[in-house]
Amino acid sequence: MGTSVQVMPLSGAYGEGPLCYLLAVDGFRFLLDCGWTDHCDPALLQPLARVAPTIDAVLLSHPDMMHLGALPYAIKHLGLSAPVYATEPVFRLGLLTMYDYFLSRWQVADFDLFSLDDIDAAFQNVVRLKYSQNHLLNDKGEGIVIAPHVSGHLLGGTVWKITKDGEDVVYAVDFNHRKERHLNGTTLGSFIRPAVLITDAYNALNNQVYKRQQDQDFIDSMVKVLSSGGSVLLPADTAGRVLELLLIMEQYWAQRHLVYPIYFLTNVSTSTVDFVKSFLEWMSDSISKSFEHTRDNAFLLRHVSLIINKEELEKLGDAPKVVLASMSSLEVGFSHDIFVEMANEAKNLVLFTEKGQFGTLARMLQVDPPPKAVKVTMSKRVPLVGDELKAYEEEQERIKKEEVLKASISKEKELKASHESNAKASDPMVVDASSSRKSSNASLQCFLSLKILLTGMTSARLSILMII
Template identity: 35%
Template structure:
């Protein structure tokens, strides 16, 4: 049994947010949460249902590195009890880029300026490090309660590492495909839904996003013309975008456009608080990108993609705002509610010569959504594909920015930090002491003298320290220890242990990190904090490297705080919208989904109008069961079958003749039995039985019948010929034929030509047809095809 419940992202009117949270429930009460999205305003009330359901969730899967898909993940991880114990899976790019968009968004989120909702940005890295990594097409089975569930990740397009999730549980084969793209882009391949639809083998349920991109052709050319139009008026052009999902495509395209047209006199910026680190991640994950990116890397030689010639990556909006005259700014924060885009917009929107180009759909309630709604009304009469217009609007904006701590605030922060470090060190020493006391009970007498000391790590170096000594303060030149519990006289005299060289049976222990090449060391930094990016709330006085593409310098990171400034702004700039979101258009969706032959389709993540339009198109294409669920409404999308799960004993399993299907994915056999229903007996008292009617449950029991002959068995089962069970995948069949000495090549969709004499076709109903003249090749090919199937007689 399978039920689907949209927590966030159900079809609604135009005032909905883009946040996605979907709950999938399988038999045995296995619950899987897909996406932990949030809206651009970070509304706390949207997370109430997620907090309530947290104790019941068994698994979390993440699809895209955007606020609408994982914006609430770090917040829930810290604030919702039990959320941190749920296993989480995602692809490597979603993990890396997800931490970047989270840091960028949380820097100006509503809870950063509220003492009642503290959140240290430095915690984001450690939270995302807890996520388990999966590769594309990797089938993964879980343990314990989830042992019957298999999950697989497939390329979705739209964003780097974006994922279509396939979940297989018993007879249920569920495909979760929200926000995917069928087109190849500069740095992304197309979704596997288009390139290999047969890989999904007729899912029992397809959960698909109703949001679709526009059918506008030559989008890059259209966007370039819009930017050129804005520059021709002598003003600046602002392009709000998501931190990682679409920013990479925009940055790569515009830098190439600047290079082609040699626009050396016009500054081109990408402003994001995690910009340089985002580009470092992108350069380290080329294997997740399109082949054109790899070719570009090979053609450039020593240079790598996302090392830009004209585009300058900056982390502060002040650096962009200070540049006067013509300029183009790509700024993170597509809805103008968080990120540098909001502050840049507040500075640039009042000049009539400036232009704001929205390239993505945004939340209706966000500042960007309000502006776009007003723009649509103002340009409704314009029939052009790309509409430019002005709106008359005044807005009171709250602008958040980070300022360094000074004076008394800085001193209080330093005192609190020292106290926190001292408490952590004392607690570590106590934990080590307690652990050692327990371990000493199992040590032999010969080892008892060594057990008085235990290893601790100080400044990254393992040393011997008496665990009876409590560390009160330890800085570079000050050692304050409580030695009253020390076990040795030496430590009571002076509790300092010099650093020792560690040795094992082969000599001095070698630290492999000391011998890494420079590029390997840089790649290693990508899994943690990056030296090339200024972060918030970092270690006090820690020296880090500020990396620009042109020069480098040493800086000291000073603790900062978020301050809120209210400003009245008047919008006078020109507004336009050009779809650059990387989503499949509605017509393509209606053509591709029927090829998957899903038994049921569930539409989410769209407005009511979008869902109804797509639903009608899919029904016209032959899909009868299409559902558009409302928020918190469960849809029973189970496979319509009368099959039952039966547990057989190991003794019976040994007597059954098992047959492997293609690739050994599973084995099948046939047993004959009679299904008996055993009902729980009611109590003698009829009144008590009525009161307890709701507590009565039904169970099923299988009574095996005596073994019969094959003929009797076939007659009893109503079979006149053997039944072939399994699925033949033509790509695997081609490899098997070649390995057996045959020649095989594809000749059109669903047709494999073997030895230039035999044709193997896969029909629409997944049946296999072998055609050819009678001869040795025909029978050999037919035998190999039959080896993929199990024959039940």
């Protein structure tokens, strides 16, 4: 092969970690995905930290944490400054995924790895491409063409083809051959003998049952619990596989005339569905044709209520209901809190539709047999009052005075150095742009994170089922 190609896995190749690969094509360095787990452990990003400043372009394949969760952190802290390429759905839904994750963390505790501003900064310059659109790179990447192709699995999901001098490198992870309600199957089979194929076999050993039977089992397991007076929790992602689940439930609720309420609960559920309604061209042929003939949008949900807080659920009390809530790992977010509330009732069901991330509460509950007891940490923000508030304000005032003093000393040193060298300086004090405005966390500091440990929730008091 005339073209030099080097591949180095940074994460995800030797286990179940988030996806991140370094690909060099004739010296042009691609970062293939930039994933992170729901734990957001910076130690996992050490391999990425070593190469981030040298990256020339970033290619994102899917709009979930495991494929793009580390992007804001890498740009803010690791020196990643390369242009980012993605499809329009991966861009939009990936942005909402990061919003949802940040808000889920921030609502219960301080979170300083990245802010909403950092998320916006990471996504504002993403170059959006259409499926099969050839994009010619410039400068250092001259002669290299990149093109996104259908991968299935998630809306906007991408198999990337990188071409140089007639040689193809194909990056295809988490693809799906099956055609689903809202997505076509992957086009991976159309590629003819690429020079290099980067792929995975994460689900290779799973026994795949017929789709119709799988959907039937999924619905039957919920209806059995609901008809017995229980409720169902489906831990879900923000804007990925949950879209397929919503359509399945819409169809069966209509066919069976079911009246049990369904709630889709994330911090961005309304925005998610609003964007998805406009992405029909990225969906399956059947959805596109249906819209052309009837003007009926598949995501005009009639049986699912979109909510962004738990107030609607609390109004129902113990009434039977289905709740699809983020995050799917159960580590954080609405699903975490609802799990704790449902765990003490044997009539309730937690239904998993995908394998949980390694080391998370969801994964712990999916082992066979399930654990007899689990320990869950509950965090809650409470406002500081009295002596605690006074001490906090005094500490903030002290920090502010120290910063002013440091800035003054730094300015004096710069002025002195300028005079000594007789250099003309238009402005001896350099002010970082970020200091001209408050961080999005600034107004949130007057809170104390309260943690409660709940133990002894035995598996016998809560049904747990996994359908993949």
